Amino acid sequence: xxxxxxxxxxxxxxxxxxxxxxxxxxxxxxxxxxxxxxxxxxxxxxxxxxxxxxxxxxxxxxxxxxxxxxxxxxxxxxxxxxxxxxxxxxxxxxxxxxxxxxxxxxxxxxxxxxxxxxxxxxxxxxxxxxxxxxxxxxxxxxxxxxxxxxxxxxxxxxxxxxxxxxxxxxxxxxxxxxxxxxxxxxxxxxxxxxxxxxxxxxxxxxxxxxxxxxxxxxxxxxxxxxxxxxxxxxxxxxxxxxxxxxxxxxxxxxxxxxxxxxxxxxxxxxxxxxxxxxxxxxxxxxxxxxxxxxxxxxxxxxxxxxxxxxxxxxxxxxxxxxxxxxx
Amino acid sequence: xxxxxxxxxxxxxxxxxxxxxxxxxxxxxxxxxxxxxxxxxxxxxxxxxxxxxxxxxxxxxxxxxxxxxxxxxxxxxxxxxxxxxxxxxxxxxxxxxxxxxxxxxxxxxxxxxxxxxxxxxxxxxxxxxxxxxxxxxxxxxxxxxxxxxxxxxxxxxxxxxxxxxxxxxxxxxxxxxxxxxxxxxxxxxxxxxxxxxxxxxxxxxxxxxxxxxxxxxxxxxxxxxxxxxxxxxxxxxxxxxxxxxxxxx
Numbered sequence: 001x002x003x004x005x006x007x008x009x010x011x012x013x014x015x016x017x018x019x020x021x022x023x024x025x026x027x028x029x030x031x032x033x034x035x036x037x038x039x040x041x042x043x044x045x046x047x048x049x050x051x052x053x054x055x056x057x058x059x060x061x062x063x064x065x066x067x068x069x070x071x072x073x074x075x076x077x078x079x080x081x082x083x084x085x086x087x088x089x090x091x092x093x094x095x096x097x098x099x100x101x102x103x104x105x106x107x108x109x110x111x112x113x114x115x116x117x118x119x120x121x122x123x124x125x126x127x128x129x130x131x132x133x134x135x136x137x138x139x140x141x142x143x144x145x146x147x148x149x150x151x152x153x154x155x156x157x158x159x160x161x162x163x164x165x166x167x168x169x170x171x172x173x174x175x176x177x178x179x180x181x182x183x184x185x186x187x188x189x190x191x192x193x194x195x196x197x198x199x200x201x202x203x204x205x206x207x208x209x210x211x212x213x214x215x216x217x218x219x220x221x222x223x224x225x226x227x228x229x230x231x232x233x234x235x236x237x238x239x240x241x242x243x244x245x246x247x248x249x250x251x252x253x254x255x256x257x258x259x260x261x262x263x264x265x266x267x268x269x270x271x272x273x274x275x276x277x278x279x280x281x282x283x284x285x286x287x288x289x290x291x292x293x294x295x296x297x298x299x300x301x302x303x304x305x306x307x308x309x310x311x312x313x314x315x316x317x318x319x320x321x322x323x324x325x326x327x
Numbered sequence: 328x329x330x331x332x333x334x335x336x337x338x339x340x341x342x343x344x345x346x347x348x349x350x351x352x353x354x355x356x357x358x359x360x361x362x363x364x365x366x367x368x369x370x371x372x373x374x375x376x377x378x379x380x381x382x383x384x385x386x387x388x389x390x391x392x393x394x395x396x397x398x399x400x401x402x403x404x405x406x407x408x409x410x411x412x413x414x415x416x417x418x419x420x421x422x423x424x425x426x427x428x429x430x431x432x433x434x435x436x437x438x439x440x441x442x443x444x445x446x447x448x449x450x451x452x453x454x455x456x457x458x459x460x461x462x463x464x465x466x467x468x469x470x471x472x473x474x475x476x477x478x479x480x481x482x483x484x485x486x487x488x489x490x491x492x493x494x495x496x497x498x499x500x501x502x503x504x505x506x507x508x509x510x511x512x513x514x515x516x517x518x519x520x521x522x523x524x525x526x527x528x529x530x531x532x533x534x535x536x537x538x539x540x541x542x543x544x545x546x547x548x549x550x551x552x553x554x555x556x557x558x559x560x561x562x563x564x565x566x567x568x569x570x571x572x573x574x575x576x
Contacts, residue, residue, distance in 0.1 A: 198436035205428050208417035212483075215377070215415070216432045216490065217403030223437075 020275055028181055032174045042173040043245065044289055046180045048282045050242045053184050055265035055277035057234035060191055062263070063271035064200070065227040066207030070125045070259050071132025075232040077254030078105035078135060079239020081146060084249035087155035094158045094169065098183065098240045105236020108135075110229040117225035129256050136254040152249035180241050187234050192274065194230065203227050264302070268309050270316025279318045328391045330355040330494055330526045336375050336385035338368075345371040347550040348385070353494075358520045358527045360537045363547035364570070369530045370412060372547065373498055376528070377409045378402045389494065406493035410483045412502060412530075418472030422463050422482050425471050427454045429489035453489065460523075461485040461515060477508030481515065488519070495519070497529040501536055509533060516540055538562070546570075 031045045058072045082104030083097040091097070112131050119127050139146045146152055160167040160179070169176040194200045205213040206223050214220050243249050252258065261284065269280020284302060291298035313320045331353040338346040346368045353359045361369050375382045378399035386395045389405055397405070417425050430453045436442055442450070458464050461481045466474060471482050480500060487495060500516065501509040513536050519525045520540065531537045537544060537558075544561045546553040548570045554561055561567055 194440055197440045198431040198442055199438055199440050201424070201428050202432060202437050204420070205417055205432075208419060209415055211411070212415040212417060212486070214399050215403065215409055215411075216429050216486065217400045218432055218437055219400055226438075 020273075024275055024278065025185075028184075032177055040286075042177045044285070046173075046177050046241075046245050047289075048285045049177075049180050049184045050238050050245060051262075051265060051281040051285050052278035053187055053241070054235050054238035055262055055269065055281045056188065056191065056274075057231050057238060058262050059266045059271050059277040060195075060234065061227050061231040062266055063273075063276070064195055064207060065203040065224060066210075067224055067227070068125050068263070069128040069228070069231070070263065071128030071130075071256060072231070072235050072262050073254055073256060073258035074132035074135045075105040075109045075235040076239035076242070076258065076262070077139070077251075078108055079236030079241075080243040080249045080253045081139060081152065081239075082236065083240035083243040084152045084155055085146070087157070087243075088152060092158045094160060094244060097157075097244065098237070101240025101243065102233055102236045105239055106229065106233035109232020109236070113225045113228035113232065117221050117228055129259070132254070132256050132259060136251060136256070139249075139251045139254055146251070147249070149251065151251060153247075156247040157244040176245070180245070183237060183241060187237050191234065195274070199226075264306050268306050268316060270319035272315055273318045276316045276318035280316065283317065329353060329388075330357070330390060331376070331528065332388040332391075333372075333376065334386045334388070336372065336382045336387065338371055338375055338380070339383045344550050346375060346382075346547075349547065349550075349552045351545055351552075351555070353526060353528055355493075355526055356524050357542045358516075358529070358540055359543050359545060360541035361528065361530045361545045361547060362532075362534075362537055363553070366549075367547040368550040369547055370498060371550075373409070373496060373528075373530060377407060377496060403490060403492075406491075407496065408487035408490045408492035408494070409496040410480070410487055410498055410500065412498045414476075414479045414483050416471050416479060416483050416486065418470070420471060421468055422458065422471050422474070422478075422485075423454060423467040425482055426457050426463075426485050426489050427451075429486040430454050430457065433490035457485050457489045460488065460518075462511070475508070477504055477511060480504070480508075480512060484512075484515065493526060495525050495527045497527065499530050499532060501531065501533050509536065513540060 028049070032042050035042065035045055054072065054076050058069060061067050061069055079101040083101035086097040086100040090100070116124060116127050116131065140149060142148065157170055157176070159170050167175055167179070169179045195203070202213070202218050202223055205216065205218060206220055210220050239253065242253065265280035265284045266277040267280070268283065269278065270276025287302055287305070288298055291301050309317060329352045331351070333349060333351040335348045335350055336346055337344070337348050349372060361372065363369050374380055376387060378397060378401070382395065386393055388394065389407065392405070394402055394405060417428065427450060430450050431437070434450065436446070455464070458467055461484060463478065463481055463485060466478060471479060474482065484497065484500065497516070501512050504512065516527065516529070517540060520527055541558055543556060544558055545555045546561060546567050553570055554564045554567050556564070
């Protein structure tokens with residue numbers, strides 16, 4: 001008798017678990033079809049995916065390991081410059097630019113993460129900001145190499161060559177959107193895979209109770225470091241895509257104000273839910289796009305929305321929907 | 328060889344001597360209770376054994392191996408599991424998930440991004456077994472943060488057991504419980520000791536529990552060892568009566 005209760009209790013939530021993912025993928029795959037009807041355009045959709053990816057990358061750390069980074073723009077920005085510098089100086093392969101962007105941000109994150117992961121609470125957050133700003137000042141002042149204050153120009157994404165097959169993501173915005181979506185899907189799939197594994201559950205254990213995690217035999221510092229590093233690789237992937245989207249590397253993509261925006265996206269969307277940060281990023285980017293055409297003070301509108309969400313829906317926009325959906 | 332041996336452990340915090348040269352030997356299969364008035368240094372002593380912090384001086388050995396300098400998680404790998412005076416669990420997860428994480432970490436899967444079907448089935452079986460042992464089957468799907476205090480303590484003990492420890496340390500397992508819950512937890516500890524043959528060290532305030540369960544009792548007072556013996560010896564010890572059980576009747 002008791003086993004049947006266990007089974008029903010455990011199975012009830014898993015049966016509907018595929019539903020949010022199915023909705024997200026249908027919306028994303030069909031976006032170029034319906035977007036023009038509602039006044040959107042594919043570059044905006046690509047921008048949503050890029051910011052959604054970096055917000056989800058941050059949330060791997062924030063929502064699923066319970067550690068707050070205020071410096072994730074650094075690894076995003078290193079991805080931007082890694083891709084941009086590759087195309088500008090080394091090769092005209094889009095895929096190589098993507099790879100080098102990911103490696104630059106990810107490896108720097110792995111090295112710095114080893115120093116950061118030992119800190120706790122507010123010290124952790126402060127150290128992430130401090131390290132983050134270092135790269136902003138490097139990009140800002142190294143005029144001859146990074147373009148300094150004006151940013152890095154003079155490169156553009158190149159068509160993809162697969163043997164005789166050429167996919168012109170350079171000029172066709174819709175094809176580029178699907179390229180971004182493919183990279184996004186691989187990254188998100190990897191994240192979901194990791195979070196559903198024993199390793200992923202140790203991260204959630206660290207989030208829930210570090211003392212208990214330690215006395216179960218989990219090396220808490222090492223797991224925070226691993227989570228931080230993994231998160232940085234995904235943030236850098238988003239950054240590399242951002243460079244390809246704009247054909248431009250902006251030093252502001254390394255600035256801590258962007259780190260703050262990434263945190264806002266994740267928290268506003270719902271950091272306890274897997275898809276929450278994507279929803280937060282979509283709301284953020286779309287509002288930014290529409291409101292900034294009307295007023296320079298678009299940030300105060302988003303700020304107001306953020307305050308309202310935090311006050312009335314502390315679980316975020318998607319957290320509210322999930323609450324309603326499952327009693 | 329003793330399962331646990333503590334030699335002259337001392338812990339000072341500044342000028343405060345919290346534990347003062349305490350020694351202790353626990354044989355395999357023994358249930359040892361540590362008692363003493365508030366502030367006697369019982370929890371600090373526990374923290375020295377489990378590696379929460381290192382002793383100022385002295386040595387701690389498990390089955391003859393010196394573990395004084397090992398970290399908490401290295402001690403867990405050597406078969407030491409503990410619970411806390413204030414329950415430490417994963418509040419937002421279900422009872423099943425709490426125990427499953429402990430089973431997986433105890434099986435050495437903490438860094439595994441993937442486990443096979445067989446390993447997953449073994450984990451599931453071990454999780455359900457542990458839940459059954461602690462009487463939590465019917466609550467497996469409930470969020471552990473919503474459970475009663477007594478069930479949360481049972482869940483924490485289940486997590487410790489899921490590590491398949493050779494030495495189980497329980498810090499006031501019945502603290503803050505009513506009659507019924509105390510009875511349940513005492514029954515669980517008795518089963519673990521008598522049927523599953525665990526070596527258990529526990530700190531406890533409830534004297535009925537202590538004198539019913541313990542093979543031997545260690546009494547601490549003001550950080551120092553006051554007495555050590557069978558329940559019979561302890562109840563007849565005049566020093567213990569004076570310091571702890573009270574003479575002012």
